Amino acid sequence: MNPIRTSFLQRLGPQLVRGLFASLLLVLIAGCGGGVGSGGTGTYAAGPITGFGSIIVNGVRFDESSAVVLDDDDATRSRSELKLGMTVEVDSDAIRSDTSGRMATASRVRFGSAIVGPVAGVNVAAGTVSVLGQTVKIAVDTVFDERITGGLAGLGVGQVVEVYALYDAANARYNATRVEPRSTPAQWTLRGPVAAVDPVAHTLKVGGALFNYATATGVPSDLAVASIVRLRLNTTADAGGRYAVASFGAGLRNPGDRDEGELEGLITGFVSSVSFQVNGLAVDAASASFPAGKTGLRLGARVDVKGTLRAGVLVATSVAVETEASVDDRGFEIHGAIATVDAAARTFTLRGQIIGWTRSDLVLEGGSLADIAVGRVVEVNARPNADRTRLDATKIQFEH
Numbered sequence: 220m221n222p223i224r225t226s227f228l229q230r231l232g233p234q235l236v237r238g239l240f241a242s243l244l245l246v247l248i249a250g251c252g253g254g255v256g257s258g259g260t261g262t263y264a265a266g267p268i269t270g271f272g273s274i275i276v277n278g279v280r281f282d283e284s285s286a287v288v289l290d291d292d293d294a295t296r297s298r299s300e301l302k303l304g305m306t307v308e309v310d311s312d313a314i315r316s317d318t319s320g321r322m323a324t325a326s327r328v329r330f331g332s333a334i335v336g337p338v339a340g341v342n343v344a345a346g347t348v349s350v351l352g353q354t355v356k357i358a359v360d361t362v363f364d365e366r367i368t369g370g371l372a373g374l375g376v377g378q379v380v381e382v383y384a385l386y387d388a389a390n391a392r393y394n395a396t397r398v399e400p401r402s403t404p405a406q407w408t409l410r411g412p413v414a415a416v417d418p419v420a421h422t423l424k425v426g427g428a429l430f431n432y433a434t435a436t437g438v439p440s441d442l443a444v445a446s447i448v449r450l451r452l453n454t455t456a457d458a459g460g461r462y463a464v465a466s467f468g469a470g471l472r473n474p475g476d477r478d479e480g481e482l483e484g485l486i487t488g489f490v491s492s493v494s495f496q497v498n499g500l501a502v503d504a505a506s507a508s509f510p511a512g513k514t515g516l517r518l519g520a521r522v523d524v525k526g527t528l529r530a531g532v533l534v535a536t537s538v539a540v541e542t543e544a545s546v547d548d549r550g551f552e553i554h555g556a557i558a559t560v561d562a563a564a565r566t567f568t569l570r571g572q573i574i575g576w577t578r579s580d581l582v583l584e585g586g587s588l589a590d591i592a593v594g595r596v597v598e599v600n601a602r603p604n605a606d607r608t609r610l611d612a613t614k615i616q617f618e619h
Contacts, residue, residue: 262323263474263528264309265498266483267360267383267396271570272554272598274301274309274328277481277523281309281325291331291408291449291468303551303572303610304362304397305330306383308472314479333393334382336407336452341374347392348374351409351452351462352428354392355382359547363607364399365573370606379403385498386411388487389519391426406465407452412487412499413444422461425450431457432464439467445488447471447499471499473531480528483541489518497524500533507535515540550602551610557595566609567591573609574601586617 266277273280288296301307307330311323336351346357348371363370367380374380381401384393391414415424421433423442430450432438439446447470452462474480488496492513493504502524509516516522516538526535558568566575576588591597596618601610 260313260478261326262309262311262314262479262481263477264311264481265474265500266306266481267385268301268303268305268307269360269549270552270554271301271303271572272552273322274307274325275552276307276309277483278321279314279481280320280322281311281328282322283309283325283328286325287327289327289329291329296330299571301328301330302362302364302397302399304360304383304395306332306385306396308474330383331410332381332408333384333386333410334380334408335401335404336379336409338374338376338378338380340376341371343372346371348380348398350380350382351407353409353411353426354390355384355398356387356390356392356394357398357607358394358396359543360603361395361607362397362551362603362610364397365608366400367398367608370608372606374398385485385521386487387485387519388412389517393426394485403454405454407454407462408450408468409452410449410470411447413442413446413448416442416444418442423448423464429461430464431461432467435464435466437467439470474500474528476530477528480524480526480533482522482524482533484521486516486518486520486522492516497522497533501531502526502533502535502538504535504538507538509538509540511539513540515542521546547602550600550613552598552600553610554598555596557591557593557597560591560593569597569599574599575604575609575611576615578611578613581612582614584614584616585619586615590617591615 264276269275273282283298288298290296307328309325310327311325314321314323334350338348338350340349348355357371367373379401381399382395383397384395387394411425413423422429422431449468449470450464451466453465456462482497484498486495486497487499495502521541523539523541524535525537526533553569555570560567565577566573598616599612600614601612604611
C-alpha cells in the first residue's frame with residue numbers, strides 16, 4: 220500500500236476506517252439494486268434476556284419452544300438453561316404486534332458469556348469484581364445466580380464465575396448482566412475488543428490485561444486493535460501474571476442479511492451520531508429517527524437500535540438511548556405457572572426464578588396474596604432485591 224495512504228488511514232483510527240468501509244459497502248449494495256427491503260428475510264435480535272413466558276429480548280417476546288438452543292461453541296443446549304440476564308442472539312420469523320405487545324417465533328437462540336474465570340478481587344463499595352484482569356461493574360440490571368449467597372459480597376477470591384456482560388468501551392470495563400458460579404473448566408474464556416496487539420511479541424491486550432498468543436491456534440488473519448476476540452486461555456498464569464491463549468474462537472458472528480435487526484447494548488465504537496458500533500456491529504443511522512433525541516449518544520452509551528441488516532451493517536430506522544434509570548424502571552417480566560411457594564420466606568418460583576412478594580409498593584391485579592399457589596398462572600413485573608440474588612415483584616397479575 221502507498222505509505223502516504225497508510226499513514227492517513229492510521230491517523231483516522233480503526234473505528235473511523237471501519238465506518239468508512241461500512242458506508243462504502245452500503246453504497247455498493249444500493250448500486251446493485253439492494254438496500255432496505257431486499258435480501259435476507261426474518262429477524263435477528265441480540266441483547267440480554269429481560270423476561271420469560273417466551274424469552275423477552277429487546278422488548279420482544281420470542282417463543283423459543285421449538286427453537287434450537289446453542290452455546291458459543293455451537294453445542295446444543297436445553298431451553299431450561301436460558302436464564303435472566305444471559306446475553307443471547309435470536310433468529311426468528313417476522314416480528315408481529317398486537318395489543319399485548321411485540322412477538323415472534325424463534326428458530327435459534329444462541330447464548331454466550333463474556334468471561335469465565337477466577338475472581339481476583341472484590342470491591343463492594345465500588346460495586347466491582349476483578350476477573351482475568353478485567354473490571355466487572357455490577358449494574359442496575361445485574362442478576363446474581365441464587366447459588367451465590369449474598370451476591371457481590373458473597374464472592375470470594377479464587378471462586379470461578381461466569382459473567383454475562385456488555386462491554387463498556389468508554390471505561391474499559393464490563394457491565395455485568397448476569398453472574399453465576401461455575402465448576403472449574405479446562406480453560407478460562409474471555410470475549411472483548413483488542414486494545415493493543417504486538418504481532419512480533421505475539422501479545423494482545425483486552426481491557427487492562429496482557430495475553431500471550433505465541434502458541435495459540437486459530438489466530439485471526441485480521442487480528443487488530445478494535446477486533447472482537449474470544450480467547451480460550453490456559454488456566455495457569457506465567458511468571459509475569461499473564462495467561463497464555465490456547466486458541467481463538469468466534470468473537471463476532473456476522474448475522475447475515477435480515478429484514479429486521481434489533482440490538483440492545485453499548486456503543487463500542489463511535490465516529491458520529493449516525494456512524495457507530497453496538498457490541499462490535501456497525502450501525503448506519505443516517506436515516507434513523509431518534510425518539511429520545513441524540514443527547515447522551517456517545518461511546519459507552521446504552522442503546523436500543525432497530526433496522527435492517529445488510530452486509531454486516533445494521534441500517535437503523537430507530538435509535539433510542541437508554542439511561543440507567545430507564546433500564547432500572549423496566550425491570551424484568553416473567554409469565555408462567557407458579558412452581559413452588561415458600562410462605563414463610565414470602566417467595567415463589569416462576570420459570571426457575573425466585574420471586575419475593577415483600578415490597579410495600581407491590582400491586583396486585585385479578586387476585587390477592589391468598590391466590591399465590593402452586594400452578595397459578597401469573598404475570599410478574601419485578602426488580603432485583605438488595606443483593607440481586609432474587610427478584611422482588613412490583614406487580615403480580617393473576618390470570619383466570
